[in-house]
Amino acid sequence: MAGYETLNTELVSWITTILMLGTLILAVNMRARARDPCTFKGLAYILAANLILFFSSITPAFDSFLSDFVFKLSLAIGMHAVIVLGFAGILRGMGRAVSLLWILPVSTVIIGLQIGAAHAQALPQTHVLIAALGNGILAAIFAVLLARAVASFSRELILLVAMPFVTISLVYALRLGSVVLALPNHLLAFGILFTGLVLTFALMVWCFTLQTFGNVRLAQSLSAERARAQEANKMKSRFLANMSHEIRTPLNGVLGMAQVLDDGRLENDQREMVRIIIDSGETLLKLLDDILDLSKVEAGKLELEQVPFVPRELIRGCAKLHALRAKAQGITLTVELGTGLNGVWLGDRHRLTQVLNNLLNNAIKFTPEGEVRIVADITPRPAQSEQADSQGWMLEISVTDTGIGMHPDQVSRIFADFTQANETISRQFGGTGLGLSISHKLLELMGGGVRVESREGEGSSFHIWLPTQRWTEPVAKLLGTEMAEHADLETAARPPNDMPQPELAGLRILLAEDNKTNQRVIAAMLRKTGVELVIVDNGRHAVELDAAIAAGALPDFDIFLFDIQMPEMDGPDAFAVIQKNRHAQGRPLARAAALTANALPEQRAEYLQAGFVECLSKPIQNKRLVAFLKQFVRSSARNASSGEM
Numbered sequence: 001m002a003g004y005e006t007l008n009t010e011l012v013s014w015i016t017t018i019l020m021l022g023t024l025i026l027a028v029n030m031r032a033r034a035r036d037p038c039t040f041k042g043l044a045y046i047l048a049a050n051l052i053l054f055f056s057s058i059t060p061a062f063d064s065f066l067s068d069f070v071f072k073l074s075l076a077i078g079m080h081a082v083i084v085l086g087f088a089g090i091l092r093g094m095g096r097a098v099s100l101l102w103i104l105p106v107s108t109v110i111i112g113l114q115i116g117a118a119h120a121q122a123l124p125q126t127h128v129l130i131a132a133l134g135n136g137i138l139a140a141i142f143a144v145l146l147a148r149a150v151a152s153f154s155r156e157l158i159l160l161v162a163m164p165f166v167t168i169s170l171v172y173a174l175r176l177g178s179v180v181l182a183l184p185n186h187l188l189a190f191g192i193l194f195t196g197l198v199l200t201f202a203l204m205v206w207c208f209t210l211q212t213f214g215n216v217r218l219a220q221s222l223s224a225e226r227a228r229a230q231e232a233n234k235m236k237s238r239f240l241a242n243m244s245h246e247i248r249t250p251l252n253g254v255l256g257m258a259q260v261l262d263d264g265r266l267e268n269d270q271r272e273m274v275r276i277i278i279d280s281g282e283t284l285l286k287l288l289d290d291i292l293d294l295s296k297v298e299a300g301k302l303e304l305e306q307v308p309f310v311p312r313e314l315i316r317g318c319a320k321l322h323a324l325r326a327k328a329q330g331i332t333l334t335v336e337l338g339t340g341l342n343g344v345w346l347g348d349r350h351r352l353t354q355v356l357n358n359l360l361n362n363a364i365k366f367t368p369e370g371e372v373r374i375v376a377d378i379t380p381r382p383a384q385s386e387q388a389d390s391q392g393w394m395l396e397i398s399v400t401d402t403g404i405g406m407h408p409d410q411v412s413r414i415f416a417d418f419t420q421a422n423e424t425i426s427r428q429f430g431g432t433g434l435g436l437s438i439s440h441k442l443l444e445l446m447g448g449g450v451r452v453e454s455r456e457g458e459g460s461s462f463h464i465w466l467p468t469q470r471w472t473e474p475v476a477k478l479l480g481t482e483m484a485e486h487a488d489l490e491t492a493a494r495p496p497n498d499m500p501q502p503e504l505a506g507l508r509i510l511l512a513e514d515n516k517t518n519q520r521v522i523a524a525m526l527r528k529t530g531v532e533l534v535i536v537d538n539g540r541h542a543v544e545l546d547a548a549i550a551a552g553a554l555p556d557f558d559i560f561l562f563d564i565q566m567p568e569m570d571g572p573d574a575f576a577v578i579q580k581n582r583h584a585q586g587r588p589l590a591r592a593a594a595l596t597a598n599a600l601p602e603q604r605a606e607y608l609q610a611g612f613v614e615c616l617s618k619p620i621q622n623k624r625l626v627a628f629l630k631q632f633v634r635s636s637a638r639n640a641s642s643g644e645m
Contacts, residue, residue, distance in 0.1 A: 017054070017057045019197065019200045020050065020053055020054045020057050020196075020200055020203075021054065023050055023200055023203045023204050023207070024047075024050040024051065024054055026204060026207050027043060027046050027047045027050050027203070027207050028047065030043055030207050030210070030211055031043040031044065031047060034210075034211075034214060035214070036213075036214035036217055036218065038092060038093055038094070038095045038213065038214070038217065039093055039210050039211065039213055039214035039217075041092050041093075042089045042090065042091075042092040042093030042094075042210045042213070043089065043093075043207065043210055044089070044092075045085045045086070045088045045089030045092060045098075046085070046086065046089040046203060046206050046207055046210065048085055049081060049082045049085035049086055049089070049203060050203055052077070052078050052081045052082065052085070053078045053079070053081070053082050053196070053199060053200070053203070055074070055078070056074045056075055056077070056078025056079070057078070057196060073114065073115060075192065076110075076111060076114035076115075076127070076130075076131065077111060077114075079131065079135060079195060079196075079199060080107060080110055080111060080131075080134070080135055082199045082202070082203065083135055083138060083139050083142065083165075083168060083199075084100065084103055084107060084138075086142075086164070086165075086202060086203070086206050087103075087142040087145075087146065087165070088100060089206060089210065090146055090161060090206060090209060090210070091146070091149065093209065093210040093213040093214075094149060094150060094153050094213060095153075095217075096149060103138075106134075106138060109134070110130065110131075110134035110135065110138075113130045113134070114127065114130055114131070117130060125179045125182075128175050128176070128178065128179050129176065129179050131172065131175070132172040132173065132175045132176035132179070133176065135168070135172050136168075136169050136171075136172030136173055136175075136176065137169075139165045139166075139168040139169040139172065140165070140166070140169040142165045143162045143165035143166045143169065144162075146161045146162060146165065147161060147162045153213070153216070154216050157209070157212065157213075157216070160205070160209055160212065161209060163205070164201070164202035164205045164206060165202075167198055167201070167202065168198055168199065168202060171194065171195055171198045172195070175195065240291065240292055244288055244292055244597065244598070246597075247284075247288055247597075248285075248288070248597035248617070248618040248619060249515060249518070249597050249618060250517070251281055251284065251285060251618070251619045252517075252518055252521060252597070252618040252619040252620055253515075253517035253518065253520075253521055254277065254281050254619070255277075255278060255281040255282070255285075255619040255621075256518075256521030256522075256524070256525065256619060256620060256622070257520075257521060257524065258274050258277040258278045258281065259278065259525070259621065259622040259623075260521070260524040260525060260622065261274045262274045262275065262278060263528075263622065281619065285619060290435065290438055293354075293438050293442075303602075304348045304351060304445060304446060305348050305350070306346050306347065306348065307346065307347070307348070307349060308344045308345070308346055308471040309344065309345065309346075309347060309349035309352075310343075310344055310345075311341045311345055311347075311376070311378065311395060312337055312341040312342065314349055314352065314353060314356075315335065315337060315341070315356065315374060315376050315397070316335065316337075317353075318353060318356045318357055318360060319333060319335045319360070319374060321357065321360075322357075322360045322361070322364060325364055326364050326372060329364065329367075329368075329369075330369060331364060331367055331369065331370065331371065331372055332370070332371040332372070333364075333371075333372050333373075333374075334371065334372075334373050334374070335373075335374045335376075336373065336374065336375045336376070337376055337377070338376065338377025338378070338379075339377075340377045340378035340379055340393075341376060341377060341378055343470065343471070344470075344471035345378065345393075345395070345468045345469065345470060345471055346468055346469045346470075346471055347395070347446070347466060347468050348446055351442050351446065352446075352466065354438075354439070354442065355439040355442055355443060355464065356397065356399075358435040358436065358438070358439045359399040359439065359462050359464070360372070360374070360399060361435065362435060362436065363399050363400075363401040363403065363460070363462075364401075366401065366403040366404050366460070367401040367402060367403030367404075367459070368403065368404070369402075370401070370402030370403070370459070371401070371402050372399070372400070372401045372402075373398075373399075373400045373401075374397065374398070374399055375397070375398045375400070376395070376396065376397040376398070377396055378393050378394065378395050378396070378468065379393065379394055379396065380392075380393055380394070381393065381394050381467070392467050392468070392469060393467070393468050393469065393470065394465050394466070394467060394468070395448075395465065395466045395467075395468045396463065396464070396465045397463075397464050397465075398461060398462065398463045398464075399461070399462045400459065400460070400461040400462075401459045401460055401461075402458070402459040403459050403460065404456075404457065404459075405454045405455050405456045405457050405458045405459050405460055406452075406454040406455075406456060406460060407456050410454075411452055411454050414436050414452065415436055415437055415440040415450075416437060439464075443464055443466065446466055446467075447466065447467050448464060448465050448466035448467060449464070449465060450462060450463065450464045450465075451463045451464075503630060503633055503634075504529040504530055504531050504626070504629055504630065504633060505529070505530030505531070506530065506531075506532065507529075507530075507531040507532065507558050507559070507629065507633065508531075508532045508534070508555065508556070508557045508558045508559075509526070509531050509532065509533050509534070509557060509558065509559055509560075509561060509629075510534050510535075510536065510542060510545060510557040510559075510560045510561065511523075511533060511534070511535045511536070511561045511595075512535075512536050512537075512538065512539055512541070512542040512560065512561070512562045512563060512566065512571060512574060513535065513537075513561075513563040513566070513595065514537050514538055514563060514566040514567055515563070518563070518595075518618075518620075519535050521620065522535075522561070522595075522620065522625075523535070525620070525622045525625055525626070526625070526626075526629075529626060529629070531629070534557070537566075537567075538566040538567050538568045538569055538574075539562065539566050539568065539569030539570055539571055539573055539574025539575075539577075540568045540569040540574065542560065542562070542569075542574045542578070543569065543574050543577050543578060543581075546578045546581065546582075546590070547581070550581070550582075550585055550587065556588075557590070558591070558632075558636070559591050559592065559593065559613075559629075559632060560575065560578070560590055560591070560592035560593070561592070561593050561595050562574060562575055562592055562593070562594055562595065562612075563595050563596065564594055564595075564596040564597075564598055564607070565596075565597075565598075571594060571596075572594075572607065572610050575590070575592050575610065575611065575612070576610070576611075578590050579611065591613050591632075592611070592612050592613065593612055593613055593614040593615070593616055593628065593632075594607040594612045594614070594615045594616065595616050595618065595620060596615065596616075596617060596618060597617070597618040604617070613632070614628055614632075616628065
């Protein structure tokens, strides 16, 4: 091997072979674990480059069997092939099509010159010169091309992709400098070892680069999937909101007129049929609310509140709501409240009411005879019982029945969406299986939980717990307000014929509602109250009537009732125009309530933020509407007596 006699070829062979074997194992393992198709195919090129350089690195170990020509040729082909295949592998790893046709002429020239030099037994400097000019320039070109290509894939990876090719180009530049400086042959031979080490380093970097490409592609795919999922959730929310609006609008006519009929003079069989209509409509309304709640929970957009409430009154209110139904079924409904429930506490009273109503509804529905018992109390958290006055507390409520009970297999799946104990339960008792699922999710969101104990044929017991804190502000006003709310509910629960109506007589109301059925429903509900009701078809007509009031052509209205979605001008826009005009004219601002089929919490909050004093969701309940008007009259009277009006 003329010219390389000062180099210990066996030492070079073993060092490079060991290093190359390590990179070869790395490439094989990475390709075996690769799940990304582009990464898998790109590693095939890198694996081929590994094999070629591996066989080139072991040729010096057989110098006694191989000619000097074969030795030089194997080194030339191996090093050049690594650069070309590395370029192709990185391109393929980026998902780009690979075509090496334009490189073939360049490779043919470089390898051909090396073959010619080896055949002519040229000096080592000649081989170094050919390799340095050919491979060095080619590596520099590859660095530029790949840097441009990867910029459209991920700009953060430009340095990682270009660095190995730039390093290879610099190594060949140093070897070219050694020829120019006429360095001795043993230093030229050392350059071969150094070049092999750099190529080994490049192969290793390329393996990790391709793995990084796969991770980037996975992250981009996950990001795209997340964006699609978010868009799908938005579309689902819009769809559910629209469907809720469209279902509630005709349901308002069904339930509204049924309530009016129920308040009239009917025969027993007629009243029974009307009650069936009302029960069916309310079941449909509950299903609609459950689906909306489930959608909000799944989308992570359900907002909870932390407000003061009176647990004792909340539980009693829920029990009263279900007492008549339990009595009609011949079931005893008992309530046992501990002393810990005294006072005012913090929590989401509306969601807790929803959970408790779901549990009581199920307990009564699945108990043909016997008893439903509510047991509740607030106790210190076990780990903090020694400092209960300053630490957290736990609200615990149990709803126990003596009903049909459940098998253990049925218990394990009752909290799944749209799932009931079994098909027989669904056929016999009805329902969608959403109530317990939503209750379970709501309790978890509030930091609590639910546990169920049941035996088939012996009844079930649901135990819920919620962390809470004591409300330390003055409680007299809050207690009075909550008691008044329960009093309003009890008053509203009586049929309108039995309610004292004189306090609503003469109340002037403007109703802006485009749906003729809804107009008739509201008019029928208020027919016996003595109010003076004026109806317009849209918000623009309401603005025109307010202009007539400003001109003195009409007396003012005590309250405006606006439908939200109307042609020409919707409720919020009309209300905003009226308020703006009144403010500019120095007149008292109008008071308005929203009547809407948009029942999502964020929609209600938006209307209240716009200045509406109340938001009444459709289907409008006769009792709820009358109770609101009575409360409005009382509030107006209090404000007038205090000089605010």
